Amino acid sequence: MSRLQRSGPLALLLVVLVLVAFPFYWMLLTSVTPREALFKPPYRLFRLDFSLGNYRELLFATEFARYFANSLIAAVGAIVLNVIAATLAGYGLTRFAFPGKKTFAFGTLFSYMFPPMLMAIPLYILFSALQMRNTYTGLILAHMAISLPLNIWLMWQYFQIVPLSLEEAAWTSGASRLAALRQVCLPSARPGILSVAIFSFALSWNDFTFAFILQTDRKMFTLPVGLASFVEQTGVHWGMVMAAAVLVSVPTFLLVFFLQRYLLSGLRTAG
């Protein structure tokens, strides 16, 4: 193999890496650059005037911590409820015959195709009537409305590859249906459950539409809405916005970092 053939893919990889990683690097760099230094030429790729002033200001002078907590509560709530509902629904669709099953399954997928904006207005009216605006429950339910259909579909597919005889072996060993589901089916469907968790998290964590429309009370803002409000103020404090962006990406990063092993093993079994 010639040098060129070997270095060709490597060069391509490098280009892609720069494209993906540079914004991230720029975000980190900006977040630790003091406000005074940010707009002072020359604008260099490498700067050394390191400061945590932006972070200090973000955490103590703004409502960032509250937005962060709100986002976290919504995301965790969405993960837990999505996993429980999608697992049970997926199992039910796989193992039980009931009238209208096909219609239900396709209806589920169909409902996933509505853009969030289309549902946001009806939900605003509905939740106003139910007094569920500006509540965590309301926001979590709204996030579930978007993520649950695909999650059910996903778990349905996952349970279909768990052989029925595994469960039957558990039943004839004396295990109840629920015990068999927990001890035999769930471990086999674990990559699916993790996919559901990550998808639910990502959707809830990144959601702007629902949070913006349903959470009108400043105290109930989530991160995407809160961050946007930083930009709307008279001057854009880029250092602080970037510091916020860094902190927002930390949970996502941690989640994927710790779960990637399971996700990849799921890909391997599915492939």
Place this chain on the structure above:
Amino acid sequence: MAFSVRLEGLDKRFGRGAREVHAVRDLSLEIGEREFFTFVGPSGCGKTTTLRMIAGLETPTAGRIWFGDTDVTALPPQQRDIAMVFQDIALFPYMTVRQNIGYPLRIAGLPRVRIDEKVEKVAATLGLSDKLAMKPGQLSGGQQQRVAIGRAIIKEPKVLLMDEPLSALDARLRVEMRTEILRLHREISSTIIYVTHDQVEAMTMSTRVAVMDQGRALQVDPPRVIFRRPADITVATFIGTPAMNIIPAVVVTTPAGLAIELLGRSIPVSARYHAALQGLKRVEVGLRPQAVRLMPPAPDLITGRVFLREPLGLEDEVLVETADGTRVKSVTAAGDEFPEKTVVGLEVSPRDIHLFSSDSRLALCYGIQ
């Protein structure tokens, strides 16, 4: 103590309307305590469905199932005191061999120490002692099946159900595991109900065999009886390798009494079978290939031409075509005698000629001497 298992008018239909499948039809039989009972038949004959109904994994459309004096028809599998070995082995992939074998005891809520103790004992009988820490994926097919059997016998079930447990294994292992299962049957006190499509497994392992076809039990008997006195043509051709020759024959009346005309030869039928042949014009003759001997052609023998000769090692399978185009199979000692295309005589002892009714296909008599 094991249970006897009694099936009473068991019936199972799947699906509805035009797509309905009548899997098991009005099946009644009794399986004794500690018996090794085998359901054998071609695929789709209803044998697995029957086993699954005994396990409680399928609900019968009609009929009852009794374990001893208890009607278990409505009980779920968890309450039946059974264990089952599955065709696809069905080990829990995320558990170790130790956890797999111990699973039924864990469900029963036994303390960890007791479970470990029993698992080690079972693993020792099955030669799995050094495999306990492994996951099923790391084991060979035979070892996996041993683990599945271990999981089934560890709680000493009253009834042990086995659904084609050896079909996933290669031929050599299958023979080995057959011996192993037989040894287990002697050592444990369970009633074993076994399902297979392999007649050799059925014949070598069982105390009694039910030959099934199209949802019905055609014959329920010990293996030797099934081989020697098959109840009808289906059983006769299903059991025994190569399959029994079935050749149409005509019943004729001669001055000496009744006779059958088989491939141009007239063979007298002993007077004690005359009643069975009363009023019949045509019958089907059943001849085991082992009972057909090849001879040099002679006037009093059926003659034919060797059509195909397949060496099997010790013996050869020879297909002979007679003048009217009927093909008769014979099993004969391996050798160069009577190569393909030579003319031969077929010698058949009247003792080996079984007669079946052409209409009902039921056996009329075994041997006509």
